[in-house]
Amino acid sequence: MATDEKFEECSATVDRVSVRLPPFWPEDPDIWFAQVEAQFETSGTKADSTKFYTVVQQLDQRIAREVRDVITSPPSVGKYDKLKNELIKRLSTLRDHRMRQLLTHEELGDRKPSQFLRHLRSLAGDQVNDDFLRSLWASRLPSHIQAIIASQTSLRLDDVAELADKISE
Incomplete structure (x- = not known):
């Protein structure tokens, strides 16, 4: 050996x-x-x-x-x-x-996009990463907002949410 x-x-x-x-x-x-x-x-x-x-x-x-x-x-x-x-x-x-699956039933409703993002984060806890959350969150926004924020890949998610708030006003 x-x-x-x-x-x-x-x-x-x-x-x-x-x-x-x-x-x-x-x-x-x-x-x-x-x-x-x-x-x-x-x-x-x-x-x-x-x-x-x-x-x-x-x-x-x-x-x-x-x-x-x-x-x-x-x-x-x-x-x-x-x-x-x-x-x-x-x-x-x-x-x-x-x-x-858990979050698919959540809708934007009368919230601002940034409020909706915070709501999704609170439901998910620290279980999901920002890329996943961005995809889920963006898919629930009105299509005209989705079209504009889709090109904002270099911005942080919170910054994109602020932009979505401005668009929705």
Whole structure:
């Protein structure tokens, strides 16, 4: 057995004992992985396979199904990074879809566009990013406002909302 293989085998044994991960947090996998990586760093966990299998153990059935392909056929190199990236990507897509369903019933009504944006933000909390919120918000505005603000891609969302307020006055 080569020295490197012995080291990785010993390291993996120590890693299993010393790493205690928090329960998986599907609502915010980015922050969960930040916590996991802090645990790996402080425990000295370096082995890709150890990281991969440690994370897999934390996934409940519903979440494991979302990344079944990665769990059952992991790449030979970069298992942990592949699992991490796929979990974040797939759960974000699911979260955006659920949030879109939740917010699809909201209408502008007699509010100013900026008030409506604040309302959508309050419903969504910090669960959605500005690009998603911009798309949803803009789709609910009158078509003449949509046409004007569609070209304002370089402006911050709050600035676009102010512009939409001025147009609607």
